[in-house]
Amino acid sequence: MRTLSRTFFVASFLVAAVAHASTPAELLAQYSARSGQPPEPARGQQFFSTRHGKEWSCSSCHGATPVQSGKHASTxxxxxxLAPAFEPARFSDPAKVEKWFRRNCNDVVGRECTDREKADVLSWLITLK
Incomplete structure (x- = not known):
C-alpha cells in the first residue's frame, strides 16, 4: 500500500509540473491579460534597447538583437x-521567467517591470526568427 501511495504522489507531482510548463505564447497571453492592453512588439524592442536611468539596458548583456549568445556586462x-526561436527552453518555466524578469528589471529599470512591459518585450522576442 505504501508503494502505491508513493507512486500516486510521484505521478501527481509530475502531472502538476507539466501543467505548470508554459510556452512563450501562453506567458504573453497572461501578461497581456493582466496588463489589460495588447502587447506592442515595437515598444518592446524600444524598451529592450533603451537605458532607463540605470547603467545598462537589456541589450547591454543580451545584444541588440538577442538571437545569439551574449555576455553579462560586468562579469x-x-x-x-534570449529569443525563444533560438533558445527553445526560454520562457518555458514561469517561475524562472519571473525570477529573471525581477532580477534583470531591477538592474535595468531599478524596479520590477510591469506586466505591460513584460508583454511588450516578450512579444518582440517572439517575432525574432
Missing part, C-alpha cells in the same frame, strides 16, 4: 540567446 558570464 562576462555567457548568456544563451
Amino acid at each position: 562576462g558570464k555567457p548568456i544563451n540567446a
Whole structure:
C-alpha cells in the first residue's frame, strides 16, 4: 500500500509540473491579460534597447538583437540567446521567467517591470526568427 501511495504522489507531482510548463505564447497571453492592453512588439524592442536611468539596458548583456549568445556586462558570464526561436527552453518555466524578469528589471529599470512591459518585450522576442 505504501508503494502505491508513493507512486500516486510521484505521478501527481509530475502531472502538476507539466501543467505548470508554459510556452512563450501562453506567458504573453497572461501578461497581456493582466496588463489589460495588447502587447506592442515595437515598444518592446524600444524598451529592450533603451537605458532607463540605470547603467545598462537589456541589450547591454543580451545584444541588440538577442538571437545569439551574449555576455553579462560586468562579469562576462555567457548568456544563451534570449529569443525563444533560438533558445527553445526560454520562457518555458514561469517561475524562472519571473525570477529573471525581477532580477534583470531591477538592474535595468531599478524596479520590477510591469506586466505591460513584460508583454511588450516578450512579444518582440517572439517575432525574432
